[in-house]
Ligand SMILES: NC(=O)C1=CN([C@@H]2O[C@H](COP(=O)(O)OP(=O)(O)OC[C@H]3O[C@@H](n4cnc5c(N)ncnc54)[C@H](OP(=O)(O)O)[C@@H]3O)[C@@H](O)[C@H]2O)C=CC1
């Protein structure tokens with residue numbers, strides 16, 4: 001495999017990776033731990049964490065013009081009990097790749113879960129304080145990559161929704177659960193700024209084109225609770241709401257603590273790429289609906 005000007009998209013089988021590859025077209029060099037075809041580079045972040053020299057081999061073989069690390073341990077609950085996995089996929093693996101790709105721009109995807117949720121939505125200059133293993137390992141990744149890569153761009157996002165090849169984001173879960181007549185329990189006290197995956201991909205590529213570096217928040221423009229997000233989705237999608245139940249986070253009894261007032265401010269993003277790129281949930285859910293068969 002050899003390519004002079006492509007962007008290495010790590011996590012090409014994921015939600016964001018798929019959107020990035022679609023927007024990049026022939027400029028994408030997809031990379032995944034379980035490649036769906038021979039055209040995809042084999043890249044396992046856990047393996048890179050254990051054997052960092054493999055990262056240099058992949059970079060030498062693919063010669064990317066930039067690297068976007070859109071992969072990671074995204075199962076927030078599993079991270080609590082499998083900390084070695086979380087550290088490898090969210091911190092040490094991406095760091096090995098960043099070290100090997102020092103000569104080209106490197107993008108690392110992070111999260112609002114680096115914050116404790118006492119005062120969201122958050123701007124880039126606010127102090128992080130992670131509550132969960134997922135959030136802490138992402139924060140460890142951010143700090144190490146920003147320290148070691150001269151042109152690193154760290155993008156924090158939150159509650160990504162829209163087309164998802166693995167059909168596991170919140171909207172797919174909500175639709176599946178409610179259509180099956182089961183109860184969907186949604187917290188009224190977990191607030192964030194839901195982000196349409198295509199906008200996240202667009203913003204990522206615009207920032208890369210501009211040569212942006214450092215920390216930038218990329219998220220939707222509206223701050224709302226999971227329950228409100230679910231209500232908007234139900235209305236647009238015509239889902240039954242008799243089994244949509246509101247509750248508080250303690251009642252939900254999740255393993256990993258979530259930031260309650262999470263979410264991200266996007267003034268810096270808007271100043272860099274112009275306003276209007278990030279769509280509001282109502283529009284985003286309508287657009288997602290239109291993609292369903
Ligand atoms: N989804 C969200 O709400 C948010 C996401 N983020 C961050 O944005 C990024 C993209 O998220 P999203 O696309 O939604 O996530 P997904 O869960 O949809 O995709 C994650 C990707 O990471 C890959 N992956 C997991 N472990 C490894 C590994 N060891 N080596 C290589 N690849 C691996 C998965 O591969 P496979 O298909 O084989 O499982 C998949 O392609 C992630 O870094 C995530 O932490 C940040 C905030 C919110």
Ligand SMILES: Cc1cn([C@H]2C[C@H](O)[C@@H](COP(=O)(O)OP(=O)(O)O[C@H]3O[C@@H](C)C(=O)[C@@H](O)[C@H]3O)O2)c(=O)[nH]c1=O
Nearest residue numbers: 074076111112157158159160170184185186187190226
């Ligand atoms: C299963 C279930 C979840 N939920 C809620 C609780 C919680 O807020 C959320 C859990 O689903 P999610 O997987 O979307 O949420 P979670 O894994 O917490 O979402 C996070 O993903 C990671 C990758 C991030 O980085 C975060 O920014 C955030 O988007 O959904 C319900 O309300 N009812 C349910 O029945």
